[in-house]
Amino acid sequence: MLLLLQNRGRMTAEELASELDVSVRTVYRDIEALSSAGVPVYADRGRTGGYQLLGGFRTRLTGLTEQEAKALALAGLPGAAAELGLGTVLAAAQLKLDAALPTELRAGARELAERFYLDVPGWHRGIERLDQLTDVADAVWRSRRIRVDYRRWDDSAVERVLEPLGLVLKAGNWYLAARCEGDERTYRVSRIDGLSDLGEEFSRPEGFDLAEYWREWSARFERRLYPRTATVRVTPLGRELVPVYLGSVGARALRETATEPDSGGWSRVELPVEPGAPALGELLHFGPELEVLAPAELREQVAEAVARMGALYG
Incomplete structure (x- = not known):
């Protein structure tokens, strides 16, 4: 209760009871105990009242397990x-x-x-080191509107006026969540070539939750990245390789769609795959540990690639 009052300021007995999962009667009793122990807690009476610590009171870091x-x-x-x-x-x-x-x-x-040591980036890439990152972070902290020169995925250049809402570090890459022209969008910081502070503050969207925004945006991005599904069957080794080659997308597909192994040890899985040539490359990673069953055109592409490789190696 002391930490709640210290971190949140004024709280009613009902709010404290709800937060601590106790009765209001228990809150009254514990408030009296805190006061008797010398903690300067006092009550504001009335409809908008509540309990509050005397200004500036802080407890030491005690009680840690x-x-x-x-x-x-x-x-x-x-x-x-x-x-x-x-x-x-x-x-x-x-x-x-x-x-x-x-x-x-x-x-x-x-x-x-x-x-124990936490190393965030994957093996094949490090954390991006960017001249603009500290300026972007400063704009996030101070809610400052900025103008950026941005390179899109096709390398075309655009200019954008952004209201920076938060930064996310994902697998060694920094992403900026920002409001642009009234919409909340995501920008990769490494593609910001230039930045200028417009000298204007903005009001953050009420109730904006960066973690929730990132979860929703990631789910939409994943659906765009893997717009179709391939029906495959995999050996026990192929099953182990699915999360290695396809990451969290493959791991989720195994959990949600994989069948029990048949007498030969093969399991059927519905795998999300990228469009076009990248899907072929992903599936060829598995070698003889995976067989594509559908769609028919993808199976034909894999068969053709395997036949060409067989001819190449004699």
């Missing part, structure tokens, strides 16, 4: 923080956290940090 302290050691992304110009800020915060933790919890957190 050993597991919570260890989890905090994994919470930071130092590489990403450095990209955003927050590397020294993160280091200072970690020092303050270490100083506030009891000795036994501090030792446990350091022990975990020595044994």
